[in-house]
Amino acid sequence: MxxxxxxxxxxxxxxxxxxxxxxxxxxxxxxxxxxxxxxxxxxxxxxxxxxxxxxxxxxxxxxxxxxxxxxxxxxxxxxxxxxxLIWGIHVANNAPYKTLEDLKGTKAAISRYGSGSHLMAYINAKNNEWNLEKDLDFEIIKNLDGAVEGLTAGKADYFLWEKFTTKPLVDKGTFRRIGNCPSPxxxxxxxxxxxxxxxxxxxxxxxxxxxxxxxxxxxxxxxxxxxxxxxxxxxxxxxxxxxxxxxxxxxxxxxxxxxxxxxxxxxxxxxxxxxxxxxxxxxx
The missing domain is CATH 3.40.190.10 (Periplasmic binding protein-like II)
Structure with a gap:
């Protein structure tokens, strides 16, 4: 076989x-x-x-x-x-960020360079007319569990991941979703x-x-x-x-x-x- x-x-x-x-x-x-x-x-x-x-x-x-x-x-x-794919844009529940504009210049959690979470952070930045060199910064967190740890500890500020996969974490109050970014x-x-x-x-x-x-x-x-x-x-x-x-x-x-x-x-x-x-x- x-x-x-x-x-x-x-x-x-x-x-x-x-x-x-x-x-x-x-x-x-x-x-x-x-x-x-x-x-x-x-x-x-x-x-x-x-x-x-x-x-x-x-x-x-x-x-x-x-x-x-x-x-x-x-x-x-x-x-x-x-x-x-509908990417949810998530922050820690207790984070001060309320809008996408608040995230400008902060640090995005990504699973690794070249990953979807990395590439879609660029798409989100472009959609919001950010400066791609000055307004993007990254922290590698490997996976969703790493994102929970990283955002909660303040190592990174926001995280893009598939909206429905992360919805249970939003329901629990671990994350807040402050926007969506569909892949084009x-x-x-x-x-x-x-x-x-x-x-x-x-x-x-x-x-x-x-x-x-x-x-x-x-x-x-x-x-x-x-x-x-x-x-x-x-x-x-x-x-x-x-x-x-x-x-x-x-x-x-x-x-x-x-x-x-x-x-x-x-x-x-x-x-x-x-x-x-x-x-x-x-x-x-």
Whole structure:
């Protein structure tokens, strides 16, 4: 049986992978798909792809595009979630900040450089017309637990993370959310190491067929809202709002979107150049 390692964030977006694994869908096709949680997010997964610790990553669009341009030998083979990610902008509950303008020039907590939390801090700064050199400062906190510790201790002042994932912390009074920053592109893609694509194309096609079959009918799964609420300790109404806002995809990301992401990252000096979409994607 072919062993395949896949990584993703331990969040509700990836429940479809858990369900297909639990059902034994991949093993029936002779594939031993092993899921690995990356609480550190996109930066940690980029490193894991480079180190060949995983073959496939369900990863933020902007993060993998930046890392492929920086030399990661991987390609995007499909969009996974078509809709934008809604990043909540969070501060410690007892922090003095009330508005986004109050955060200008303060320190953003990021999981690591090149991560979504890092890149979206630039998008937020641009949206609010801040000076990208003077008004941004960063503190590496590794993951959500690190953000709780860092913001509470005052090591950093604000933190961008997916709104619904952090909602339980807002409900508990650990964080306050003072704004949102939607990503201006589809949020998650499926990226695969180039050497894996070359040697395991049939297995990869099978894996995508299985997950796409589930995501295309995901919202119709009986009691899926209750399942998500229980598994991820979320309020039912928050899960229902998230389901209404979220659309999965079964298609390769298009050239226009790839160029739009690159143009915005280039304008923010996050990537050194814009490359042809064929260097970032692979059509199976």
């Amino acid at each position: 072919k062993k395949v390692n896949i990584g993703g964030v331990p969040e509700h977006f990836n429940l479809a992978w858990y369900l297909t694994l639990k059902n034994g869908d991949y093993k029936r096709e002779g594939i031993n798909l092993r899921w690995h949680d990356y609480a550190g997010g996109t930066g940690a997964m980029c490193k894991a792809l480079r180190n060949k610790e995983i073959d496939i990553a369900v990863i933020l669009t902007e993060g993998i595009i930046k890392d492929v341009i920086d030399g990661n030998p991987s390609r995007i083979v499909q969009t996974f979630v078509q809709t934008p 592109w589809p949020c998650f893609v499926i990226a695969v190491r180039e050497d894996f694509i070359e040697s395991n194309k049939e297995d990869l096609v099978t894996i995508l067929e299985i997950i796409n079959n589930t995501t295309s009918k995901f919202k119709d799964i009986p009691n899926i809202d209750n399942t998500i609420a229980d598994r991820y300790e979320q309020q039912l109404e928050d899960v229902q709002e998230w389901l209404n806002l979220t659309e999965w995809s079964q298609n390769l990301i298009d050239e226009h979107t790839i160029m739009n992401v690159q143009k915005q990252l280039y304008a923010l000096n996050i990537i050194p150049r814009i490359v042809d979409h064929k260097k970032l994607t692979f059509k199976l």
